[in-house]
Amino acid sequence: MIDEQLLVAQLKNPDTQEIAFRNLMTLYKKRLYWHIRKIVLLHDDADDVLQNTFIKVFKNIHNFKEDSKLFSWMYRIATNESITFLTKKAKKQHVDISELQHSLADSLENDSYYTGDQIQLLLQKAIATLPQKQQLVFNMKYFEEMKYTEISEILETSVGALKASYFHAVKKVEKYLKLNLPT
């Protein structure tokens, strides 16, 4: 069990900063990566966003007020960086973010870093039809199996609202799968 206070102190201390950041990355790289990957879908994009996230954490560690858990704070940065990334990508392609996410889900079939079967592909397409926040809630609950209290701290949304959001997301995804699964 890491002593978060100690870690934060080491991160803020210029003498111990580099080593502390190595430790921080080792601790959280996978969880952050997969959270980002579920949002941006492509490995190369996830790699970019992960690096941006760590750089942002490094540069802003002095602004971290310790009123939430370090991991929640980092997770929030990762989520925002992912959405920002997709928004910029959509703008470059002159489409809205929803259209982009649909096309990314469609492109997974030919992605060398995706080996999911037909039903898993269909699931990704179903998720792309959800509103932005519902997508985040669904990913964190369904794939990452996070607690509502953890999600609440990251998304700054009440537990009740999150439960309702997840419930609706599940219904929509299930309906999409039923409609589109080959008989």
Added chain:
Amino acid sequence: MKKNKLHNNAPILHEISSKDTGFEIPQNYFNEIEEHFILELNIQKTAPKASDTAFKLPNNYFDGIEDLVLAKTKFKSIKNKHTYNLPNHYFDNLEDRVLSKIKTQKTIFSIKKLATYVAPLAIAASLLFIFILNNNQKTVTFDSLATSEIEQFIDNGFVDIDSQSLAIAFSTVEISSNILNTSFTEDEVLDYLSNEDLDPIIYEY
């Protein structure tokens, strides 16, 4: 909703939940992340500031810049040059000149109205000539012509009378002061002036 509860509400989702997500990563990807990050941080620390490299220039931008600037300065000097000239003291007595023209116009305007009274004298010769031609048996005199015939002749546009000609022809004719004093109200004068093009009068002098 826990995953085991999905079984009831979302059986397909429940079935998928036991599988891997399908997402893959390059081999040893997570092993090297820390090194890549530290390297990236060091690069950012030593890299020149964004302001040093962010600005780009068109090719050969500085080559013709002197000519361009000089051309622009010349253009500005031409633009600011005062090219319209006026006579000295042009605006000093403009009001007096305009008002005197207005009076002249009034005179001319009055003469137009006088045309119905004075015109028969001028057209008499032409009328006599026409009647003589048409009626060889009779001797036509002014007395034999009815005023109404003369007026009708004028109204039918057979005589072209311009005010200037009448003014010159009857320069010694006394104009009734009543016409000048009582014929036109101030509003009529202003209305007349607003409809008239005074530019030829102004610029003539």
